[in-house]
Amino acid sequence: DAGVTQSPTHLIKTRGQQVTLRCSPKSGHDTVSWYQQALGQGPQFIFQYYEEEERQRGNFPDRFSGHQFPNYSSELNVNALLLGDSALYLCASSPPHRETQYFGPGTRLLVL
Amino acid sequence: AQKITQTQPGMFVQEKEAVTLDCTYDTSDQSYGLFWYKQPSSGEMIFLIYQGSYDEQNATEGRYSLNFQKARKSANLVISASQLGDSAMYFCAMREFHSGGYQKVTFGTGTKLQVIP
Numbered sequence: 001d002a003g004v005t006q007s008p009t010h011l012i013k014t015r016g017q018q019v020t021l022r023c024s025p026k027s028g029h030d031t032v033s034w035y036q037q038a039l040g041q042g043p044q045f046i047f048q049y050y051e052e053e054e055r056q057r058g059n060f061p062d063r064f065s066g067h068q069f070p071n072y073s074s075e076l077n078v079n080a081l082l083l084g085d086s087a088l089y090l091c092a093s094s095p096p097h098r099e100t101q102y103f104g105p106g107t108r109l110l111v112l
Numbered sequence: 113a114q115k116i117t118q119t120q121p122g123m124f125v126q127e128k129e130a131v132t133l134d135c136t137y138d139t140s141d142q143s144y145g146l147f148w149y150k151q152p153s154s155g156e157m158i159f160l161i162y163q164g165s166y167d168e169q170n171a172t173e174g175r176y177s178l179n180f181q182k183a184r185k186s187a188n189l190v191i192s193a194s195q196l197g198d199s200a201m202y203f204c205a206m207r208e209f210h211s212g213g214y215q216k217v218t219f220g221t222g223t224k225l226q227v228i229p
Contacts, residue, residue, distance in 0.1 A: 033217070042116075042203050042219035043157070056216055088155055092217075099145045099164070099207055101217060103157035 002027065004093050004104035012110045013081050021076040021107045025093030032074040033101060034066060035090040043090055049074050078109075086111045115139065116204050116220035123225050125194045132179070133189040133223045135204030141165075145207040146187040148178065151222070152200045160202075163187060194227045201225075 005024045013019050025032050031050045035043035045058035049068035068074045072093075078085055088108050092101035117136045125131035137146065148160040163171045163178045171178045179188040191198055204220040 035219075042205075042221050045216055045218065048216070058216070090157060092157070100147070100159055100162055102159060103149070105154070105156045108155070 004029075004091060004102055006089075006091050006104040006107050008107060009105065010108045010110075012112065014112050015081055015083060017081050017111075018077065018079045019081060019109060021078075021089050021091075021109070023074045023076070023091030023093075023104060025072050025074070025091075026095075026102055029093035029095045029102070030072050031094045031096075032068060032072065033092045033094075034074070034076045035092065036060070036085075037088040037090055037106070039087070046076070081111045083111050085109065115218045116206055118204055118220035118223050120223045121221075123223055125191075125198075125225065125227055127196060127227055127229050128193055130190060130192045131194055131225065133191070133202050133204075133225065135187045135189065135220060137185050137187060137204075137206050139185075139206065139208055141208050143209055146178070146180070147205040147207065147217070148176070148187075148189045149203045149205060149219075150198075150200045151203060157203070161189070191225075196227050196229060199225060199227045 007022045033048040034046040037043040046060050047054050047057040052068045063079045065077045088106045090106045092103045094101045144165045146163045150158045161171050161173045161176045161178050163180045175192045177190045201222045203222045207217045
């Protein structure tokens, strides 16, 4: 049983560019959450997707947007990249009506 | 105010000894959940243990146990018989339910544990 997968593993962009990160949840999981983890910090909640809708959002600007597909996979899009967007982006999935989130290996984004 | 507080930026423990990592939380919800995650240098967050606010027994998972003291709002992680592979960052996190069934998980700043041979 494959765990949560994310792509790409690493990414380098320049300021002002746009980026799309992808996440495939564990089999049977229907909820996907995205987190940003800056160096030396704990993960910060970006948003959560369920039934193809964003149902909860953290304190992130509208430059951060997402999508969930019918197969429960998800994308995180970040527009107009800033240097401060450099971080590890983690995706987590959880099964129906269960509390525990399982994380993927993350995508390391570097903005130059 | 911080919702999750981990006051130990770094900890050392001798191999085969037990260690306690501290976590306090702040919430006005009656229903919430507390988690501990391990993050090795590779970056992946590994789920260790979960405690629900209504669970009367402390959660245990193998060498991990969660010392849940609800009145003091603390949820300390105890690792027994430490192994070299336990060296990692450890994060305490809290899940809160919001209206409409939304869940939001808040993480602490982490504790870096180093196991000494």
